[in-house]
Amino acid sequence: MIAVLGLVVGIVLGLVLQPTIPAALQPYLPIAVVAALDAVFGASRALLDGIFNDRVFVISFIGNVLVAALVVFLGDQLGVGAQLSTGVVVVFSIRIFANAAAIRRHLFHA
Amino acid sequence: MTGRAPTDPDASLSLLRRLVDDAMDPGYQEATDRGDRRGADWRHSTAFAVAIAVTATLFVATVLQVRDGAPDASQTRADLTDQVMATTATVEQIDARLGTLNREVAQLRQTALAGSGSDRALADEVAALEGEVGVAAVEGTGVEVVMEDGPPATVGESGPDLARVLDTDIQLVVNGLFAAGAEAVAVNGQRITVLSPIRSAGEAILVGFRPLTPPYAITAVGPDELSEAFESGSAKAALDELESAYGIRVDIVPEDNLSVPGRGDLALRYVTKGESP
Incomplete structure (x- = not known):
């Protein structure tokens, strides 16, 4: 809790x-x-799986x-900041989705 | 996990599949497999709580920042204004240097042409032509016409403001002054030469490609009767019309001692060989 x-x-x-951020x-x-959210979702799934480990998480x-x-x-x-931002966001969103789906299966068995 | 064999039709998907399969950090499973159970109780994990707190704080901060993105826009505008000011200052500096150099050139010419009588005649001719062409400053009696926008009179909701001074109004005054016998005319301190366009770009009036800011002061040097000639000309009638119809303020003030600056940036375009002395 x-x-x-x-x-x-x-x-x-x-x-x-x-x-205020500089x-x-x-x-x-x-x-x-987004990256932090991904880590938190991954950790949430791990703790539902019963394999949470705070060292790995940190x-x-x-x-x-x-x-x-x-x-x-x-x-x-390099002048491709926007493209790389998109790439990073895509990767993390896919992971967040996958983790959220796993969490959902755990909680609702569906 | 899909293989990496070149025959695998699924090869291009393996990246995505791995992304989904490894969505949870594999480190958790590895730690458990190692039997590392330290920190496994998330209920008492301070690190987990702190990380969630940090994430929430960052999230809220980002949302707030994105929401009032308006300060960013005004910041950009202020930056642009600063840039414009800085560039304008640079242009003014360069202009000042140009003026100094032009004076130097004139002085050198003066000394070079100080010799014989024919040389002096040539120097006088050059000086007279410089005044006419607009390179040299001209001083003397003249008239100053100041125009100011009238009270806003828009047509409908977003129509054009008819009470604004237009480029054609400035043209009218300049042409009227020349017709009345003016030798030299300047608009807001910018000498009008035969090559000075007076036109509008958007809402701004450009004279010689530089924007004007109201009020518009048109100064002219000419013969003593310039003021009367201008007042009795057709331009004055048109100005009266502007004044009564739109409230555009026009002040015509005769002056005893006016100075109209020269224009330093005139380039030499045609040169013909003179008679050899």
């Missing part, structure tokens, strides 16, 4: 503090959020976010 608490605290923090980081923020979370931002940053430097 500590996870639900984290969710609530996170939303409240975001709404109350309204953190302009230089702004292009990477949506990508980072590494995949940080790794996902950093690699996604790095890929987009490199793309920006």
Whole structure:
């Protein structure tokens, strides 16, 4: 239940503090959020499968976010930032969909 | 998992399939297979809670940022305005340098042509022609015509504002001044030469490809009776019409000492060989 608490605290923090992200980081923020969401969905599926492991989770979370931002940053430097952003979003959305489907099967057996 | 054999008709799909099959990080399964059960209790995993909190915060921050994307647009506009200002300042600098160089050239010519009588006559002719062509500044008595937009008078909801000064109005005044005997005319400090177009681009009036900002001050240097000649000309009648119909304000002020600047950026286009001295 500590996870639900984290969710609530996170939303409240975001709404109350309204953190302003430095302009230089702004292009990477949506990508980072998608990457973080992917890690969270993967972890949720793992814990339903009973194989959750917080070490794996932390590494995949940080790794996902950093690699996604790095890929987009490199793309920006090469002038293909928009295309690479699309690629990253497509990959992560497919994974999120697949994980969400697995979670759904777990919860509703359907 | 599909094989990598070249005969596999499914080969191009293997990438997508792997993406779906490995949607959950394989690390979880590997850790479990290793028997690594540390941190397996998600109910007490602080890391999980913190990560979810961070994700939620970032998510909310991004949503808020995207929602008020308007500041970004105004920022872009401010940046563009700054760029325009900077470029305009550069152009002004270059113009000033051009003026200095032109004066230098004139001075050098003066010294070069200071010798014999025929040389001096040539120098006088050049000076007179420069005034006429618009390279040299001209001073003397003249008249200043100031035009200002009238109160907005739009046709319908989004029709054109008829009370605006148009490029044709400026043309009217400039032509009227020349017809009245003006030697040199400038609009908002820009000398009119035979090569200066007065036209509109969108809502702006361009004189010599530079946009004007209201009020529009048209200065002319000419003979003493320039002002009267202009007032009795046909242009004045048209201006009166503009004033009474649309409320466009027109002030005609005779001046004793006016200065009309020269235009430095005239290029030499035709040269013919003179008689050899």
